Every structure is written in structure tokens, then in C-alpha cells.
Amino acid sequence: MTLAPERTRTTPTTSAPTTPGINSRLSVTSAEPRPQRPEFKKSGRPNPAAHLSAEQIEEIGRELDALRQEVLDSRGAKDAAYIRKVIKTQRYIEMGSRAALLFSGVKVKGVRPMWWLGTAGLSVAKILENMEIGHNVMHGQWDWMRDPKIHSTAWEWDNASPSSQWKHSHNEIHHTFTNVLGRDNDLGYGILRVDEDQKWTLFYLFQPIWHVANALLFEYSIAAYDLELGGYLAKKNRMSDEDKAKFRADAQEVVTKIKRQATKDYLVHPAMAAATFTGSTRHTLTANIVANLVRNVWTNTVIICGHFPPGIETFEKASIEGETRGDWYLRQMLGSGNISGSKAMHVMTGNLSHQIEHHLFPDLPSNRYAEIAPRIRDLMDRNDLKYVSGNLAKQVGGVYWKVVELSLPPKREGTTRRATILRAAKRAVRGKGGAGRRY
Amino acid sequence: MTATLNRLAPSRRPARLAGLLDGARKVAEAIATPLVPSDYLDLIDPLRAGAELRGRIVSVAHETADAATITIRPGKGWLGHRPGQYIRIGIDIDGVRHWRAYSLTHRADASDGLISITTKAIPDGKVSNHLVRQATPGTLVMLDQATGDFTLPQAVPAKALFLTAGSGITPVIGMLRNHLGELPDVAHVHCAPTEADVIFREELRGYAAASRLTLHENHDDVAGILDLASLDDLVPDWREREVWVCGPTGLLDAAEAHWAEAGLAELLHVERFRPSIIEPGEGGSVTFEASGVTVDADGSTPILDAGEAAGVLMPSGCRMGICFGCVVTMRDGAVRDLRSGEITVADESTTGTKIQTCINAVAGRCDIEL
Ligand SMILES: Cc1cc2nc3c(=O)[nH]c(=O)nc-3n(C[C@H](O)[C@H](O)[C@H](O)COP(=O)(O)OP(=O)(O)OC[C@H]3O[C@@H](n4cnc5c(N)ncnc54)[C@H](O)[C@@H]3O)c2cc1C
Ligand code: FES
Secondary structure (H helix, E strand, C coil): CCCCCCCCCCCCCCCCCCCCCCCHHHCCCCCCCCCCCCCECCCCCECCCCCCCHHHHHHHHHHHHHHHHHHHHHCCHHHHHHHHHHHHHHHHHHHHHHHHHCCCCCCECCECHHHHHHHHHHHHHHHHHHHHHHHHHHCCCCHHHCCHHHCCCCCCCCCCCCHHHHHHHHHHHHCCCCCECCCCCCCHHHCCCCCCCCCCCHHHHHHHHHHHHHHHCHHHHHHHHHCCHHHHHHHHHHCCHHHHHHHHHHHHHHHHHHHHHHHHHHHHHHHHHHCCCCCCHHHHHHHHHHHHHHHHHHHHHHHHHHHCCCCCCCECHHHHCCCCHHHHHHHHHHCCCEEECCHHHHHHCCCHHHHHHHHHCCCCCHHHHHHHHHHHHHHHHHCCCCCCEEEHHHHHHHHHHHHHHCCCCCCCCCCCHHHHHHHHHHHHHCCCCCCCCCC | CHHHHHHHHHHHHHHHHHHHHHHHHHHHHHHHCCCCHHHHHHHHCCCCCCCCCEEEEEEEEEEECCEEEEEEEECCCCCCCCCCCEEEEEEEECCEEEEEEEEECCCCCCCCCCEEEEEECCCCCHHHHHHHHHCCCCCEEEECCCECCCCCCCCCCCCEEEEEEHHHHHHHHHHHHHHHHHCCCEEEEEEECCHHHCCCHHHHHHHHHCCCCEEEEEEHHHHCCCCHHHHHHHCCCHHHCEEEEECCHHHHHHHHHHHHHCCCHHHEEEECCCCCCCCCCCEEEEEECCCCEEEEECCCCCHHHHHHHCCCCCCCCCCCCCCCCCEEEEEEEEEEECCCCCEEECCCCCCCEEEECCCEEEEEEEEECC
């Protein structure tokens, strides 16, 4: 797993848009607008922004900056009350579900009602904690409240990945390099080919399996991913002692976190259930396992819908050099997709169903994305840009289909897919240019 | 048998109890992780013993047109105070938490366990206006334990003088309400723009009418700003009195000069509500390293304010340079002390230099560890 190098700051610390409240990470400005974009990407696919002049792109940037400022200026007591209410609700759901599980072994007419209730509640609690609360708090969406209990630097989430490591790989790398091939590791997580422009290797032939396994184990794969475990294993021999030591310290942190999480879910709570003498120990254990699985599959589902559904663009490494603020916004809009649905669904996705709005303004409070969504859509319509959105079934279906379709190599003239696969397999068997090389 | 038990009990029982409590704490932590047990307990009772100190506003009573007394029920962890001391209160305004210091004005021996502060709304003042005009009973606020040494000594002085102006009456009313009976001889000079602006007017006049103190009110709009030279007439024996002064910067600076000139500086106790600021310098950019935030700040903005405005979790206290509750490490760059203009440059040979963020502004640029 290649770790995207830290982006060298394009803005010296003394320069402009670092007024209080503006996230310095977002200040990807360069003084000179770039020349007209080429009509086609290197891969031969059309460039979706080719019709926009540099000036139009900068205008989009200005419009979005103004919109962002508008929301910043109107943040207030109502927003603070919202997140506190979500947190309070989540904690009560969790406590209630955990209490129910103490009696999860009790059978009434052949079913264990408390198991079903507790498992459902715990799944919802974990999802809320990870999505609408954890993800968004760690983005700094609520830092402006200056409540040390709801602050990006203080939050630790109910997930295997320690928040410090997640924040680095997610906030700094994924959000900066959104959908840039070879830069944004979130693009397929290094195990999936979700874009035609990703090079096919034999490894991807089995990606439907990788994908399902990844979804089931999502919290652990995120932890491994944030830890850059793959990169370590691949480059161990070439790494400096310093980097190795850093990796070991990070790994220790992950192990400690996983231990703590597992002790809570799989040891302490089942043990407490034993004290009710209702035969609930085993059932509490299964309830925790199921709740974690449900959370894993759900979060994975939401997240794949953010960047992989059909119609969402990817970008070449070279295309982001000297990116202006307008360019950056443009890439975020074209590289993300929304999920339409009910209010409850938006909350359960942590408002990542408003992925486009979130990627434009990762640190605006999540409860405000819904209200700016129509304005973003309007802006994209006016500029002839595709606002990708669809209901959950459609978006998920699209991704699953891609996972299957792109597991096969692209069609090339003069050869069949079958032949390409066989050639790759032979090479793999002979041990040259392995099946495992995926980057 | 009994004898053995008795002999063992005193030494073992506390140890066993401590062990048990420690075990219980560990289990509670294992249950709550990644949160902590108090995150759940706070939902149920934010004022319980062992919780972070908080309070709930019980009432807001107007004293004058722009001053109000806010009565608060503190959490069970409240340790009490010495009259004259202040607390810090953290209150959410438009969703944003603001911390300010306020002197305690209630009777320390009141049986209801309530505490109070008295706030005067200042023009454009964020917190003071909110407390006086918007705060409602039932609101939960953050608190700190009482602190400060603007208090009466153990051995009360034979003769005392209180010199106050505006909201500077607050720490002094705390002392009067609690210790007036023990003070044999009290003179009080209080200044306010008009008669109607005198906070606790009836109460003070009541003390004077009962000959418990001699009161002189100076209504600035009528009589002009108090000239300390007139003390010779108002309180002829002022040189013999231990004196407590609290009010705006002008009065405090004048009093310090006046008592120093008389060679009596050791009799003077001063409580400042805000630092005296000199001409600001250039300003520049402040980087908060751990938070990954860089902001531009002018030469008159304390780094504390600049950081808070950018959503950085800044430690703070009195916000005026006396408590050192805001000290952080500056790794690089330079800051200017707003009170003296003195420049502090980060010491690069060590891991950094400690600075108070509440009274330092950036000078050029600086990197803060937070
Ligand atoms: C130890 C201590 C005890 C205090 N006790 C009391 C008290 O009992 N009652 C009380 O009313 N206040 C008291 N204060 C002052 C209080 O902490 C706040 O500074 C005051 O209420 C103004 O806060 P604000 O948020 O309303 O003003 P801000 O929004 O912070 O400031 C608005 C403007 O007013 C100026 N300003 C700030 N403070 C003052 C001030 N004190 N006087 C005049 N101008 C100011 C600022 O420079 C700014 O221009 C005390 C302060 C300290 C340090
Ligand atoms: S906050 Fe008290 S010294 Fe800075």
C-alpha cells in the first residue's frame, strides 16, 4: 500500500485564507489559474470539466467559498443542540440495548425477544456512534463549540481503528486526494478495482470475495489500512529504522485499541449478563458479534456509495498539480456521489449520503448538508456538471456490479479477456510479477 | 479472635476498600470504553459528586439596568470559597462555550448551598450581556473551584478601606456580606456613573444607616471622576487603613500610584478584571500544531482568543495574566506581551518556551504546541 506523500503546503503559513474558522487544509490555492482543461483524460475517457474555462472554475470556487462562509456565520445554538441530542440519544439507545441484552437468553414462545431488541438497538447505537457522531466529530465539524467533550482532538470512537490514525488517513489523505488514482488509497482500498482507469491484475479477479470479506471485517480492515499495514509488509526491508519504529508504535496502539474493544464487547458485557442467571452470557456475546457485523456491513455500504458508483469521476495524478481552490472544489464535486432517502437514512449514514456536500465542506456540521444540497445541485446544473445521486439500492447495486465487472481485465484489441487472465495466471504461477502486485 | 480482627481492621480495611474501588473503577472503564463512565453518568446527573464541576442557574435577578445577580446551584463537588474570591464560569452562547471570571457575591454560610455572581453588562460584551439579558434559569454552566487572593486576612485589620467602582463592588460585597460583623472600622468609597448605577445601593446604604460602615458614593456624572487626592477629606485616616481596590483599570492604576507615592504600597490589595494593555504591535500568523490550524491574528488579539475563534481547545483561566491557567508551549516564533510590549522568542535550543496565551499576541509568527 503506497502511502500518499504528505502534500507540500501550497500556502505558506502567512498567506491569505487562513482567517479563523477556515480549515487551513482546504486552502489549496495557487495564484495562477491553469490553462483550459484537455478534452480527454489520458485514458481516453472524456474529461467532465473540459467545457469550463479557468475563469468559470474560479467563479465556482468563489461561489462555494461564499456558501461555506454563510453556513459558518449561521452556526449556532440550534446546531449545538442537534449534536448533543444525537449523542444523548445514542448513549441512551446503547445503555438500553445493553440492559436488554442482560436478559437476552430469556425465551418467550420460542424466541428471545431481548436478544432481538438488544441486538437491533446495539447495531443502531454503534452505527450512530461511528457515522453521525464519530466520523463527523473527528472531522472537526463541532470543534467550533469548544466543548472539550465533543472535539476532534478528544474523540475516540467505537471502532478498531484508533481515532488518531483514522484522522490521518481519512482527513489528511483521502479528503485531500479524493479519487486521485494512485494517491487516494480509499479508491478501492488497495484491494478493489472500482474504476476502469485502475490497472487490472490477477488479484482483482477475485475481488468479489475480497469485497465481501472487507465489508464483514470493515472495522479491522480500516484499522489495518489506517496503520498502512500493507505498505509495511511490502516495503519492510527498504524502510528506515525510524519508520519501522513509528510503525511498531502505531501497531501497538491498534492492538491496544482492539483489545479494549474486544474485552468490552466479547468479555465484560457477556460476563455481566452471567450475573442475571438467565443463561444470557452466550446470547450477549452473539448479540455483540452481530451488532459489530451489522455496523461493519452498513458503514462499508455507505462508504462505497460515496465514491465508487457509476458516473463518479476519478483523476490522474498529474491533473492535480497546481490545483487552485476552484479546481479542488470541482474534483470534490465530481469525485463524490449522494444517496437519496429519508431523514432517518441520512442520519444513519452520518449524512455521508450528502457525500458531495461533505467533500466540498468536510468541516461544516453534518446537519447542515441537507439544506445546502439543493444549492450545490443547482450550481452543478448551471455549470453542466453531473450531480451523481440515487437511492441506496441503485447506488449499492451499481458498485456491486462494478466490483464484478471490473474483476475482469478490460477488453483489448487482438486478444480476449480469457487470454489476458490466463497469461497473468501463468506468470503468477511462474512467480514473475505476482498476482499480489496491485498498485 | 475478635481481638485479632480489631487489630487488623484499621490497617487492612481501607486498603481492601481501596482495592475494591479500584477494581470497580476498572470494570466501569472496561464497560464504557472508548468513552469513560462519566460520559454516561453525566447524562443522568451532571451535578453529581465526582463529576466535573458544573452548576445550574437558579435565578437571574436585576440589580440595576445593566447588572444582574445570577444564582447558581453548584455540583456536589463544590468546595466553597473565601469571600472576595472568584470563580470561572463556562457558558454556551450561540452554541459556543465561553469562559469568564466572576467574583462570588453570596453569603458563604447560606444553608441552601447556592452561590451567586453579579455581572455588569459592558458594551459589546459577549458573556456579560448574555448573563444579564439572556441567561435563563435551568441553564447548565461549567464551573471551576473558587480561587484568588483578593480576600481578607485571617487577622482582620483594625481599620479597613474599600475603594470600588462599577462592577468592582462585587468581590467587596462578598466580603461585607460575610465579614462585616468582624470588621471593627470600615470605610467604603464607591464610584458609579449615576446613583441608579450603584449596584447593591440599598444594601450598602443600609449598612451605612446602621453605622456598620461609613459610605461615600461618588456619582461620576455629577461629581466628576473621583480624584484620589480627595481621600484626605473623605477618609482622613486612609493612611492607617488596609485597603482593597477593585474597579476599572484607570482607578486601579491611579490607586497603585497613589499608595506607592505615600510609601504605603504594602497596605494595598488590588483586584483587576482585565489586564492593562499598552499599544499593540504588528500581529502575524499563529500555527496550532497538534490541531493543524493556522490563523492570522492582529497585534492586539491574545493568542487565546485567536485559537478559540478557530475552534482550538485552549486551556484558560482568568484571561488576564494572573492565574497561569493558559500556559502552553511555543515551539517557534515570537510573541508580544500585551501589558508590557515585551517580546518573548521561542528558545530553539530546548523543546520550546512556555507562554501565557491570554496576555500575549503573536509577533510576526509563532507555532503553538496545541
Ligand atoms: C478575577 C476577575 C473577577 C471578575 N469579576 C467580575 C464580576 O464580579 N462582575 C463582572 O461584571 N465582571 C467581572 N470580571 C470581568 C469578567 O470576567 C468579563 O471580563 C466581563 O464580564 C466582560 O466579558 P464579556 O464577555 O462581556 O466581554 P468581551 O466580549 O470579552 O469584551 C468586549 C469588550 O469589552 C472589553 N472588556 C473586557 N473586559 C472588560 C471589563 N472588565 N471592563 C471593561 N471592558 C472590558 C474588551 O476589551 C472588549 O473590547 C472579572 C474578571 C476577573 C479577571
Ligand atoms: S488565563 Fe489566567 S494567566 Fe492566562
